Amino acid sequence: MPADGxxxxxxxxxxxxxxxxxxxxxxxxxxDDTGTAAIEGYVEAARKPEGFRAxxxxxxxxxxxxxxxxxxxxxxxxxxxxxxxxxVTGIGSxxxxxxxxxxxxxxxxxxxLSPQGKGSPPSWSHPFGTDYLGRxxxxxxxxxxxxSMLVGIIAVAIALTIGLIxxxxxxxxxGWLGAVIMxxxxxxxxxxxILFVLLFMTVLGPGLWNVFIAIGVLGWATYARLNRxxxxxxxxxxxxxxxxxxxxxxxxxxxxxxxxxxxxxxYVAVAMGIGGAIVTEAALSFLGIGIxxxxxxxxxxIADYLSYxxxxxxxxxxxxxxxxxxxxxxxxxxxxxxxxxTDPKLKE
Amino acid sequence: MPNRTLEVKDxxxxxxxxxxxxxxxxxxxxxxxSCKTLCIVGESGSGKTVAALSLxxxxxxxxxxxxxxxxxxxxxxxxxxxxxxxxxxxxxxxxLIFQDPMTSLNPxxxxxxxxAESIVMHQGKDKAEALRMAxxxxxxxxxxxxxxxxxxxxxxxxxxxxxxxxxxxxISCNPDVLIADEPTTALDVTIQAQIMDVIRDLQTTCNSxxxxxxxxxxxxxxxxxxxMVMYGGRTVEYGGVDEIFYNPHHPYTWGLLGSLPRLDxxxxxxxxxxxxxxxxxxxxGCPFSMRCKYVRRECRDQWPELEIVGPDHGVNCxxxxxxxxxxxxxxxYITSVCVSDVIT
Numbered sequence: 177m178p179a180d181g182x183x184x185x186x187x188x189x190x191x192x193x194x195x196x197x198x199x200x201x202x203x204x205x206x207x208d209d210t211g212t213a214a215i216e217g218y219v220e221a222a223r224k225p226e227g228f229r230a231x232x233x234x235x236x237x238x239x240x241x242x243x244x245x246x247x248x249x250x251x252x253x254x255x256x257x258x259x260x261x262x263x264v265t266g267i268g269s270x271x272x273x274x275x276x277x278x279x280x281x282x283x284x285x286x287x288x289l290s291p292q293g294k295g296s297p298p299s300w301s302h303p304f305g306t307d308y309l310g311r312x313x314x315x316x317x318x319x320x321x322x323x324s325m326l327v328g329i330i331a332v333a334i335a336l337t338i339g340l341i342x343x344x345x346x347x348x349x350x351g352w353l354g355a356v357i358m359x360x361x362x363x364x365x366x367x368x369x370i371l372f373v374l375l376f377m378t379v380l381g382p383g384l385w386n387v388f389i390a391i392g393v394l395g396w397a398t399y400a401r402l403n404r405x406x407x408x409x410x411x412x413x414x415x416x417x418x419x420x421x422x423x424x425x426x427x428x429x430x431x432x433x434x435x436x437x438x439x440x441x442x443y444v445a446v447a448m449g450i451g452g453a454i455v456t457e458a459a460l461s462f463l464g465i466g467i468x469x470x471x472x473x474x475x476x477x478i479a480d481y482l483s484y485x486x487x488x489x490x491x492x493x494x495x496x497x498x499x500x501x502x503x504x505x506x507x508x509x510x511x512x513x514x515x516x517x518t519d520p521k522l523k524e
Numbered sequence: 525m526p527n528r529t530l531e532v533k534d535x536x537x538x539x540x541x542x543x544x545x546x547x548x549x550x551x552x553x554x555x556x557x558s559c560k561t562l563c564i565v566g567e568s569g570s571g572k573t574v575a576a577l578s579l580x581x582x583x584x585x586x587x588x589x590x591x592x593x594x595x596x597x598x599x600x601x602x603x604x605x606x607x608x609x610x611x612x613x614x615x616x617x618x619x620l621i622f623q624d625p626m627t628s629l630n631p632x633x634x635x636x637x638x639x640a641e642s643i644v645m646h647q648g649k650d651k652a653e654a655l656r657m658a659x660x661x662x663x664x665x666x667x668x669x670x671x672x673x674x675x676x677x678x679x680x681x682x683x684x685x686x687x688x689x690x691x692x693x694x695i696s697c698n699p700d701v702l703i704a705d706e707p708t709t710a711l712d713v714t715i716q717a718q719i720m721d722v723i724r725d726l727q728t729t730c731n732s733x734x735x736x737x738x739x740x741x742x743x744x745x746x747x748x749x750x751x752m753v754m755y756g757g758r759t760v761e762y763g764g765v766d767e768i769f770y771n772p773h774h775p776y777t778w779g780l781l782g783s784l785p786r787l788d789x790x791x792x793x794x795x796x797x798x799x800x801x802x803x804x805x806x807x808x809g810c811p812f813s814m815r816c817k818y819v820r821r822e823c824r825d826q827w828p829e830l831e832i833v834g835p836d837h838g839v840n841c842x843x844x845x846x847x848x849x850x851x852x853x854x855x856x857y858i859t860s861v862c863v864s865d866v867i868t
Contacts, residue, residue, distance in 0.1 A: 414627040422615035422642040
């Protein structure tokens with residue numbers, strides 16, 4: 177309701193242009209890269225400041241290694257999801273809860289394919305070869321993708337949940353509560369990580385879910401400490417005070433106003449963390465306390481097959497190692513790219 | 525005066541820091557009636573903002589603490605409320621408009637949702653209904669195409685538009701008291717005029733009382749009904765806007781008025797000599813005594829009693845009334861003449 181004689185300003189930045197479809201997609205941070213929409217999007221971008229996501233994506237796109245990493249993640253994510261669906265619905269085995277999506281049953285023993293107990297080298301029917309029990313390495317490697325992706329995602333999700341509850345609380349309240357949380361995080365950092373996980377696994381006993389829990393519970397400190405720093409700087413900003421002035425409760429301020437503004441470094445840490453969790457699972461399985469036989473995970477396969485490499489059966493350990501390395505490389509290079517893309521110091 | 529919307533008595537807010545006790549607000553009293561505007565004037569560090577935050581009990585604790593005084597909102601003493609009750613007062617009965625619109629909106633929440641948030645919190649409306657009301661509010665504060673704008677993020681808004689959003693948030697629950705903490709300082713002059721129009725407009729439709737904190741005397745002349753001049757955490761003078769501009773009694777008020785720029789006469793601006801006081805080492809007496817040209821012995825030793833010099837016009841100063849009149853007459857050529865131009 178304007179006062180008498182005062183017209184609303186019609187400056188460019190205050191007027192919404194009628195480029196509705198394009199407008200919508202662009203605001204959602206996913207620029208449309210096709211045809212005229214791209215041109216209109218470009219015009220739009222030139223006139224208004226970019227959103228965080230749009231800008232990050234634009235900068236990320238120029239980092240080739242990060243895009244390679246993203247593609248690797250996408251491939252393995254699709255593979256992992258397909259394996260999970262197959263596992264749950266029972267494709268392959270015909271029995272829900274033990275299905276697989278692979279040319280052969282990954283756990284089917286066939287001694288004819290393993291003369292002298294040394295497996296058989298890659299061939300047209302078994303491109304990655306077979307192991308000492310005559311099991312198809314390709315099938316085992318593919319099925320193991322499911323375990324590795326699950327570990328990566330669930331373990332990090334557990335760590336993230338704990339970290340993003342304790343971190344913001346520690347940062348926002350500070351004082352003795354914040355100090356106690358951070359000293360607890362220090363304790364978790366003080367122990368060599370793998371030894372701590374080993375200890376935890378010994379207490380919990382082997383098994384897939386215990387791997388999730390061990391890696392997840394022990395990983396919270398990274399996220400909590402990382403987040404606490406951001407919370408400390410965000411909580412001093414005026415909009416936090418403004419939210420409190422509107423009568424928002426502490427929890428509302430922390431989780432609706434502060435936390436969403438501290439997520440950029442967390443995304444990077446998550447991308448790296450998933451790679452790290454996959455490696456940790458591999459290490460646990462390598463040491464014999466992770467995934468239990470006959471189930472396959474990349475780390476388990478490497479552990480089982482390593483000794484056969486000295487006997488000349490190089491193919492057994494090679495392919496799971498490549499899968500593991502490539503996946504972790506994908507997560508880490510994407511995480512690195514994401515960090516560069518969100519780093520304000522590297523802005524052009 | 526009974527039944528004022530907001531009545532503050534002897535409010536003292538101190539900050540207990542390692543360097544010492546910062547007496548940011550030191551026994552300040554004021555009141556506002558509905559539909560009236562009180563301007564709190566003073567230089568940086570005079571305690572204006574802390575006084576406002578104290579009203580909402582938003583002073584960061586630790587180190588800050590309201591050490592004395594009462595804050596009566598209608599019948600309720602805000603100092604006696606529990607934290608949960610106080611949360612219901614904030615945003616609902618007393619709302620605050622912040623100084624810098626660029627940093628006062630959450631950058632990752634859509635504007636409509638931010639305005640709707642306090643409606644959801646205080647009025648128990650569901651989200652869709654609150655959003656609809658938020659769009660209405662945005663329209664009311666003069667944001668064109670409010671429905672589309674509500675779906676945008678703050679970075680897509682200019683400073684003036686953001687301040688309108690802040691105002692929409694503040695008035696979303698029809699507060700009894702609207703505190704505006706230098707709402708136009710970060711804006712340029714044309715936008716400032718528009719924002720003032722919006723605030724004035726809303727005041728008449730909402731029956732709110734407005735506490736307007738500023739150091740801009742031109743703004744005061746335009747908007748105020750009453751004026752309170754603060755210095756060093758104390759009220760040095762209060763009164764109706766005309767009284768303060770035409771009949772100022774405190775040397776600090778003279779100084780403020782004397783430092784106003786004018787377009788028509790080519791006299792140099794008269795700054796107030798010296799620096800604002802260190803709030804930790806305030807003198808026992810008048811905080812302005814360190815800079816006052818007319819300082820006398822009692823000024824340094826004791827804080828003067830409130831002296832009523834006119835209808836609803838009070839001053840805390842040791843200089844006797846007659847002497848003040850005389851001193852002011854000597855300054856007249858820079859104060860009252862200049863000020864009349866500002867007002868008209």
